[in-house]
Amino acid sequence: MGFTCGMVGLPNAGKSTIFNALSGAGARVEAYPFCTIEANMGTVPVSDERLDRLAALFPEKRKVPTHLEFIDIAGLVQGASEGEGMGNQFLSEIRSVDAILHVVRCFADPNVAHVAGDVDPIRDIEIVETELLLKDLETMTRVRERLIREAKGPDRRAPARLAAWERLLDAVAEGVPLRDQEIPHEVEDLVREVSPLSAKPLIYVANVGDSGENAHSRRVAEYAARTGKEAIVIRGRIEAEIAEAAGSEEERRAFLTEWGLSESGLARLIRAGYRALELVTFFTFEGPEVRAWTVREGTTAPRAGGRIHSDFAERFVLAEVMDLDELVAAGSEQALREAGRITRAGHDYLVRDGDVIHFICA
Ligand SMILES: Nc1nc2c(ncn2[C@@H]2O[C@H](COP(=O)(O)OP(=O)(O)OP(=O)(O)O)[C@@H](O)[C@H]2O)c(=O)[nH]1
Ligand SMILES: [Mg+2]
Structure with missing residues (x-):
């Protein structure tokens, strides 16, 4: 991904x-x-200069x-x-x-x-943004028809979903992009599914x-x-x-x-x-590669591991987390370990920008 x-x-x-x-x-x-x-x-x-500094510790490995x-x-x-x-x-x-x-x-x-x-950049911006909003209006109006049908059905939550969607739709019609709107929790999943342009x-x-x-x-x-x-x-x-x-x-x-x-x-x-995009970069030095990876902020350690290998997410036991600056200053993983500066992180650990991670899997 x-x-x-x-x-x-x-x-x-x-x-x-x-x-x-x-x-x-x-x-x-x-x-x-x-x-x-x-x-x-x-x-x-x-x-990323951080990757360069990390790679300098592992001259035998390929930098990715x-x-x-x-x-x-x-x-x-x-x-x-x-x-x-x-x-x-x-x-x-x-x-x-x-x-x-x-x-x-x-x-x-x-x-x-x-x-x-x-x-005339502002005029141009407005032309393009209007087109994006009109496209959302069209897509969201189609979804509204589906919600109207659902509101007549047995799902007791459907009327609230329809009402929430209509509030969003009305604001889009008035020119307010979805990214500037509070998304009601009833329709959060729907916004994700429909992926309107003005929400990006x-x-x-x-x-x-x-x-x-x-x-x-x-x-x-x-x-x-x-x-x-x-x-x-x-x-x-x-x-x-x-x-x-x-x-x-x-x-x-x-x-x-x-x-x-x-x-x-x-x-x-x-x-x-x-x-x-609220992305963070973490680093690994498994096998023959020193490598940088990108995940969304708020990604847990097992899910970050899953980026490397889908297995890692299920077989995750713990992550050894190192601070890149500290690792570079220490000169080796061993030296950092002896200094007691490697953190053992569990399933709930949220990956931070600049972490160097060694995943331990079952
Ligand atoms: N003078 C100048 N011309 C530029 C600059 N950037 C792009 N151009 C020129 O503008 C023309 C259009 O550039 P493109 O990059 O093809 O524009 P585009 O936005 O992709 O256009 P479409 O694909 O038609 O939507 C080309 O002749 C470019 O050489 C710039 O910084 N200065
Ligand atoms: Mg072009």
């Missing part, structure tokens, strides 16, 4: 460009709208990073929820993603057409072009802050060019420095994705 971020935005916002930068997958980038017709999928290894998946979806236009543009098809493609990256055009370039005429965590990606932060991207940042979200500024084209040109990690760093960038926007984007 991976975690997937779906990229949405108007045509020519730079979704495929940023996707290319992320994945080096070489998705087609063109200066005319609707260049992306089929969704591109890419798996992006997440570089964790990864995030990205889906580059065709551009959305006004009326998409009714099938305009590439319409419904890609709205169904984002149904299955865990988080939405909303790429917003913040660069002016006369050579790159803008479907709405000029650069969302990050804005301001694509600023070559010269960095500008007035447009500042408006996006303000808008994001007002609505309790994050906005990441990315120089899409430069990052994509660097990703393509750099043969190695060192070369990539050198290019970034040359452009006056201390860190790639993509690294910041991945971290924002982790925050939005």
Whole structure:
């Protein structure tokens, strides 16, 4: 099970460009709208200096990073929820993603057409968000019909479910995304099952072009802050060019420095994705691999073990948990053990970001 971020935005916002930068997958980038017709999928290894430090203790082992998946979806236009543009098809493609990256055009370039005429990020955000809400409205209205039928049946809880659902639906109709609504417990499972688009965590990606932060991207940042979200500024084209040109990690760093960038926007984007999805990373050094893994915050030790091997969840006995910094400082597992700094954790232990875990199974 991976975690997937779906990229949405108007045509020519730079979704495929940023996707290319992320994945080096070489998705087609063109200066005319609707260049992306089929969704591109890419798996992006997440570089993490903690994994590097841990791997340095085990030079004989292979280093395996964790990864995030990205889906580059065709551009959305006004009326998409009714099938305009590439319409419904890609709205169904984002149904299955865990988080939405909303790429917003913040660069002016006369050579790159803008479907709405000029650069106006807030208007663009509102167009896209309206389409997502309209799609939810449609899906949720269908579910409401089912709930109406159920409310006439023998299930005594059904009328309360219907009432709760209708309250959510009414608010969506007024433009309130589900992520900003309190979800009544009667319909929590239903929201999970239906997975409405406006319930998914969302990050804005301001694509600023070559010269960095500008007035447009500042408006996006303000808008994001007002609505309790994050906005990441990315120089899409430069990052994509660097990703393509750099043969190695060192070369990539050198290019970034040359452009006056201390860190790639993509690294910041991945971290924002982790925050939005409330993900944590833990590490293992079983067998021939030193490895990073990703789970949701609040995952118990046996379930985290189940990520490695489905058996681990059932056969779980205990987890030996080490603090990565302490392990690196001690220099070896043995030294840490002698210092009495390995914690034995049971079934209820919730994995924390940065834990190094040795699973002991029956
Ligand atoms: N000047 C400039 N152009 C860019 C930048 N990012 C992307 N572009 C250009 O904008 C055009 C559209 O970029 P894409 O990445 O294909 O846009 P998209 O959002 O995937 O578009 P659709 O697939 O049609 O929805 C291409 O010509 C890109 O080279 C940028 O940072 N600066
Ligand atoms: Mg595209």
